[in-house]
Structures are given as structure tokens and as C-alpha cells.
Amino acid sequence: xxxxxxxxxxxxxILAGTALAPRLRVATPLLLVVIGLLLGFVPALxxxxxxxxxxxxxxxxxxxxxxxxTTSLRAIxxxxxxxxxMSTLLVVASAFAVAxxxxxxxxxxxxxxxxxxxxxxxxxxxxxxxxxxxPQRMFMKLKAESLTNDGTALVVYAIALSVALxxxxxxxxxxxxxxxxxxxxxxxxxxxxxxxxxxxxxxxxAIVINTTLLLVPFTxxxxxxxxxxxxxxxxxxxxxxxxxxxxxxxxxxSRRQANAAWPFGVYLLxxxxxxxxxxxxxxxxxxxxxxxxxxxxxxxxxxxxxxIVVRYLFLLLFAPFSHPAGGQLFGDNRARxxxxxxxxxxxxxxAIALSVxxxxNGSGDLSGRDxxxxxxxxxxxxxxxxxxxxLPAIVRWARLxxxxxxxxxxxxxxxxxxxxxxxxLDDIAAEHxxxxxxxxxxxxxxxxxxxLANARAxxxxxxxxxxxxxxxxxETMLDEPDAADTGPVPEIGxxxxxxxxxxxxxxxxxxxxxxxxxxxxxxxxxQRSPIQKHEEAxxxxxxxxxxxxxxxxxxRREGTIDDLVVRRIEAHxxxxxxxxxxxxQLD
Numbered sequence: 001x002x003x004x005x006x007x008x009x010x011x012x013x014i015l016a017g018t019a020l021a022p023r024l025r026v027a028t029p030l031l032l033v034v035i036g037l038l039l040g041f042v043p044a045l046x047x048x049x050x051x052x053x054x055x056x057x058x059x060x061x062x063x064x065x066x067x068x069x070t071t072s073l074r075a076i077x078x079x080x081x082x083x084x085x086m087s088t089l090l091v092v093a094s095a096f097a098v099a100x101x102x103x104x105x106x107x108x109x110x111x112x113x114x115x116x117x118x119x120x121x122x123x124x125x126x127x128x129x130x131x132x133x134x135p136q137r138m139f140m141k142l143k144a145e146s147l148t149n150d151g152t153a154l155v156v157y158a159i160a161l162s163v164a165l166x167x168x169x170x171x172x173x174x175x176x177x178x179x180x181x182x183x184x185x186x187x188x189x190x191x192x193x194x195x196x197x198x199x200x201x202x203x204x205x206a207i208v209i210n211t212t213l214l215l216v217p218f219t220x221x222x223x224x225x226x227x228x229x230x231x232x233x234x235x236x237x238x239x240x241x242x243x244x245x246x247x248x249x250x251x252x253x254s255r256r257q258a259n260a261a262w263p264f265g266v267y268l269l270x271x272x273x274x275x276x277x278x279x280x281x282x283x284x285x286x287x288x289x290x291x292x293x294x295x296x297x298x299x300x301x302x303x304x305x306x307x308i309v310v311r312y313l314f315l316l317l318f319a320p321f322s323h324p325a326g327g328q329l330f331g332d333n334r335a336r337x338x339x340x341x342x343x344x345x346x347x348x349x350x351a352i353a354l355s356v357x358x359x360x361n362g363s364g365d366l367s368g369r370d371x372x373x374x375x376x377x378x379x380x381x382x383x384x385x386x387x388x389x390x391l392p393a394i395v396r397w398a399r400l401x402x403x404x405x406x407x408x409x410x411x412x413x414x415x416x417x418x419x420x421x422x423x424x425l426d427d428i429a430a431e432h433x434x435x436x437x438x439x440x441x442x443x444x445x446x447x448x449x450x451x452l453a454n455a456r457a458x459x460x461x462x463x464x465x466x467x468x469x470x471x472x473x474x475e476t477m478l479d480e481p482d483a484a485d486t487g488p489v490p491e492i493g494x495x496x497x498x499x500x501x502x503x504x505x506x507x508x509x510x511x512x513x514x515x516x517x518x519x520x521x522x523x524x525x526x527q528r529s530p531i532q533k534h535e536e537a538x539x540x541x542x543x544x545x546x547x548x549x550x551x552x553x554x555x556r557r558e559g560t561i562d563d564l565v566v567r568r569i570e571a572h573x574x575x576x577x578x579x580x581x582x583x584x585q586l587d
Contacts, residue, residue: 006048013039014271029129029274030388033381036278046282055351057221059269060150061235063125065217066266067147068239069246072563075140076240081321082141087149090314094120095156097310098303105299107371110164115372117157118353119303119379121149123346125270130344130388133395135403136564138335142342150348151230155181157352165357184229189237192220196242200249209254210261216242243563247553252574252581259571273347274384280350281377288374296371300378304386307379312340334398341394345383349376407460409561413569414453416555417548422446428543438536442544538580545577 013035021028039045076083095116102112124146132139155178162169196216203209217235224234246255288296315336353376356369422443429439549570556566 009039009045010272010275011268013275014268017271017275027130027388029126029270030384032271032274033278033384036275036280037282038278039275040279040282045279046286048276048279049283052351052354055273055347056231056355059273060232060348060351061217061221063266063269064147064150064232064235065239066262067124067128067143068236069243069262070564070567071143071147071240071243072140073240073244074559074562075137076144079141079144082318083144083148085318085321086145086314087147088152090311091120091149091152092156093314094307094310095153095160097306101302101306102299102375105295105302107299110160111368111372113160114157114164114356115303115353115375117153117160118349118356118372118376119307119345120156121153121345121348122146122343123348124150125266125273126344126346126384127342129270130342130384130391133392134338134342135400136406137403138339138342138400142339147236148233151181151185151233151236153348153352154230154232157355161356180228181230182233184227185224185231185233186237188224188227188229188231188234189220189239190241192216192223192234193238193241193245195219196238197245197249203249204251206251206254206257209250210258213242213250213258247549247570252577255570256574256578277347277350277377277380277384280354280373281381284370284374284377288370292371296374297378299371300375300382303375304379304382307343307345308340311343312336315339335400338391338394338398338400341387341391343383344387345380349380353377406562406565409565410568411453411457411460413552413555413561413565415450415457417551417569418446418450418453420551421544421547422450424547425544428547429540432536432539432543434536434540435533438533438540442537442540446544542577542580545573545580549573 013032017028017032017035021031024031095113098116098119099109099112102115103109107115122142122145124143127142127146134142158177158181159169159174193216196212199212200209203212216238220234220238221231224231242249250258285293319336350373353369353373356372358369425439425443425446428434429442434442552561552566552569552573555561556563
């Protein structure tokens with residue numbers, strides 16, 4: 001099929017999956033894989049191939065860079081004891097476990113190791129798409145793990161491919177490969193991020209900023225490939241560094257533009273990959289001799305089970321060394337099972353399998369590239385179509401503790417930046433020559449916002465206390481069957497009426513002012529011009545926004561609030577700034 005026809009077909013498949021998934025109450029990626037499988041029954045569509053270089057060189061840099069930008073740096077720093085072994089040692093252990101399983105079914109050891117390298121790493125995009133119902137802390141750990149384990153898998157793949165092709169392999173050559181891959185990838189990512197900072201520190205155009213940021217992942221990947229290092233690690237390092245520098249090298253307009261374009265583009269790429277996985281599975285199934293399908297299905301199921309068992313055992317053995325500093329989230333067995341079932345495989349595994357040269361052959365029917373691609377596709381399907389639907393039920397069964405830290409930090413940051421702006425209001429007004437009435441109006445609005453933030457925090461605390469009390473009362477009633485005769489049962493979720501309504505006085509005053517303006521006979525020209533007051537209020541509000549941003553970023557540097565909380569609040573500040581200063585016009 002022609003490229004334009006394939007593009008339209010993928011677009012229609014993504015549209016259908018996106019529209020039908022909420023109605024069918026299934027995750028969109030799972031439905032897209034099923035749509036790909038159904039399309040594969042059409043012989044002409046079955047011939048659509050997924051070139052591995054397209055995934056590794058085009059799709060992967062963009063998706064990894066965006067996931068790096070939206071990952072919590074504080075969570076990574078606090079969870080390094082978990083992330084490092086899970087993204088390195090676990091990948092190696094999984095690869096060798098799968099190789100052992102495959103060799104038990106008659107696959108040569110070299111071929112089995114190539115298969116193990118392909119299916120060992122959980123996929124970052126699959127985890128991001130299917131793991132959002134997890135507690136925030138666990139989700140961030142899984143996301144950080146899946147960002148870096150692709151690099152380990154590609155190193156294992158390179159070593160396994162050298163063995164399969166008959167090259168000389170020594171401990172020194174393996175050590176050199178690992179060092180060049182990791183250190184070279186990190187160096188390439190740091191270098192490209194530094195160049196991006198130098199290029200953007202004086203840029204103000206949203207188009208220039210976002211075009212430069214779009215080039216960062218491809219440049220980092222290219223530089224790493226040129227020196228024989230890991231392009232995956234280069235993109236991840238570049239993304240994490242750029243994420244930390246983002247407030248200093250971007251503007252409100254460029255951030256709003258990026259926050260609209262990047263998620264949409266990444267969603268389309270993700271959707272296309274899931275549809276192509278389904279199509280590729282159909283192609284591989286029809287390309288394999290019928291007499292081998294039964295054996296390969298057994299290998300696929302055995303490899304999938306081995307990956308789950310190895311991950312669980314690894315989490316169990318490393319639990320004493322990977323406890324987070326702020327809690328014991330992975331300390332109990334239920335959380336460990338949830339973590340195990342959240343390790344999805346995706347397009348990266350299939351791309352690694354498709355990268356195996358056709359010349360890789362050995363003795364036996366299970367020694368060729370087709371067998372590796374078939375089993376890899378089978379493991380991906382089992383991962384997405386079995387683990388995916390099971391995960392919500394397992395999360396409900398696990399009864400993981402609610403992770404309310406993000407909301408609490410959000411409320412803390414809102415109160416802190418509002419209070420800091422009010423404290424500096426007089427100095428800022430004097431510095432910008434703001435009149436007293438404009439300053440006082442800004443003070444009233446600031447106090448209203450601060451009272452609203454305090455009221456929300458108080459309401460959350462009261463709601464939590466009310467819920468705990470009601471749960472305890474209901475448990476007591478369940479333990480005492482005759483308790484129903486002692487009096488009426490309180491309504492679940494009843495909240496005491498509030499004595500005041502935040503903003504009601506302001507709304508009445510605003511309505512009165514509008515009524516007075518509508519019925520007035522004229523405007524007092526001796527007063528300050530309304531246009532001048534509006535300009536002063538705009539200047540004052542923009543200066544207060546700068547003050548709020550400074551406090552917000554200081555709290556981030558001190559580790560008081562999480563990076564994701566900063567992004568959430570800064571998005572609101574950016575909207576306010578663009579409302580005041582206007583939207584940048586594109587040429």
C-alpha cells in the first residue's frame with residue numbers, strides 16, 4: 001500500500017479506538033491492538049510492515065523525550081536505589097531467564113538470548129498509557145525504570161547479536177561495550193542539553209523555542225549513535241536536564257504551545273504503534289509454518305510467565321535495598337504484585353526483534369529470525385491483552401494506600417506563592433508606580449485567593465476526618481446487628497453546611513458595581529482614566545506573577561514540592577500571563 005493510504009488507515013483506526021474505548025470501558029491501547037489484529041485479516045493490510053528503524057530512530061526519541069520532560073526529577077532522585085537495579089540487573093536477569101526457557105524448548109542459546117534481550121525491558125509508552133491508575137509514587141517509579149531499561153536491553157542485544165554472528169567476545173569487550181553505551185549516552189545527552197540551553201537562553205519566539213526543543217531528542221540520539229553509545233540513554237539524559245532548565249529557557253507562550261502540541265503528537269505516535277503491533281502479529285503468524293505455531297505459542301506463554309516470575313522474585317529479593325525514604329510503598333506483598341503486573345511490553349521489544357538480521361540462523365526450526373519475532377509478538381500481546389485488563393482488578397484488590405501527597409503539595413504551593421505575592425505587594429506597587437486604588441484592589445483579590453486556598457485545604461482535612469469517622473461508625477454498625485434500632489443511620493458523605501461562601505461578597509459587590517455603572521449618567525473625568533487603571537493593574541499583576549514564579553521555583557529547588565506540582569501550577573500562571581499580555585501571533 002502507498003504511504004498516504006497507510007497514514008489515512010492508521011488515522012481512522014486511532015480515531016475509532018479513541019471513540020469506542022470509553023463506550024466499551026477498555027483502555028484505548030488495548031482496543032487499538034485488537035483493531036490492528038482485526039485489520040490483519042485483510043491480506044493487503046497484513047503486508048504493512050513496521051520497519052525497526054522507524055521505531056528506534058523516529059518514534060522512540062520523541063516519545064522518550066516527552067516522557068522524560070513529564071517525569072518527576074525529585075522522584076527519580078529519591079528512588080535511585082530502586083531504579084538502578086530494576087533498569088539494569090533485572091533486564092539482564094530477565095533476558096537470561098527467557099533464553100533458558102527458550103533453549104529448553106529447542107531454541108539455540110544464541111537465538112534465545114536475542115529473544116530475551118527483545119522481551120526483557122518494560123516499555124515506557126505502554127507503562128505511561130496503561131499505568132495511570134496506579135498511585136502516583138509507584139507510577140513515577142515504573143515510568144523512570146522503563147525510560148532507562150531500553151538502553152540496557154539494547155546493550156544485551158548487541159552482545160547477543162555478536163555471539164550469534166560468531167564474533168569474538170571477551171570480558172574486556174563486554175565491559176567496553178557497557179561503558180561506552182552508558183557513559184557515552186550520558187555524555188551525548190548532557191552535551192546536547194547544554195547546547196540547547198546556550199541556544200535558548202536569549203530566545204523569546206515560541207516557534208524558535210519549540211523547534212529547538214523538537215530537535216533535541218533527534219540530535220542526542222544521532223550523536224550517541226555516531227560514537228557507538230546508547231541513543232536511548234542520550235535522549236533520556238537530555239530530556240531530564242532540559243526539564244530542569246525549562247523555566248529558564250522557555251516562555252509562557254512557548255510552554256502553552258508545547259503543552260498542546262506534544263501530548264497530541266505523542267498520542268498519535270503511540271496509537272499508530274499499537275495498531276501496527278496488531279498488524280505485525282498477523283503478518284508473523286501467517287509467515288510461520290503451521291507445524292511450528294503450537295511450539296512457538298508454548299514458548300511465548302512460557303517466556304511471558306518467566307518474565308512475571310523473575311520480576312516478582314527480583315522485587316522480593318531487592319526489597320530491603322530499595323525502600324523509599326518517605327515510606328514503605330513496596331514493602332508489602334500486595335504492592336509488589338501490582339508492580340509486577342504493571343511491567344508491560346510494547347513497541348520497543350518488537351523493534352528489537354525486527355532488527356535481528358535475516359542471516360541469524362542455526363540448527364533447528366526455532367533458530368531463525370521469524371521465531372524470535374513470533375515469540376516477541378506473542379509476549380507483547382499477552383502483556384497488553386492479559387495484564388492490561390487484569391491490572392485494574394489487581395489494584396482494587398491490593399487496596400494500596402491513597403497517595404495524597406501531590407494534592408497536599410499543590411495546596412501548600414498555592415498558599416505559599418499567594419502569601420509571598422501579598423507580602424511583596426507594596427514594594428512591587430511602589431517600584432512600578434501603581435496607584436493606591438489599583439494596589440488595594442489587587443490586595444483584596446490576593447486575599448480572596450489566599451482564603452480560597454486555605455478553605456480548600458481545610459475542607460480536604462475536614463472531609464478526610466469525616467470519612468474516617470463514618471467508616472469507623474459503619475464498621476461498628478456492621479459488628480452490631482441490632483444497632484439499626486438505636487436511631488437513624490447517618491447519610492454517607494454528608495458534609496456540615498459551610499457558614500460562609502468564598503467569593504459571594506465579591507460577586508455581590510461586582511454585580512452592584514455593574515448596576516451602578518449601567519445607571520450612571522456620566523463618567524467623572526477628574527478621576528484616573530479607566531484605561532490607565534487597566535494598564536497599571538496589568539503591570540502589577542504581571543509583576544506579581546513573576547514573584548509567584550520565583551517562589552514556586554525556589555520551592556522546587558529546595559525539594560519542598562514535586563516537579564509535577566510545579567508544572568501544574570505554572571500552567572495556570574502561564575494562562576494568566578497570556579490573558580494579560582496577549583497571545584503571540586505566528587508569522
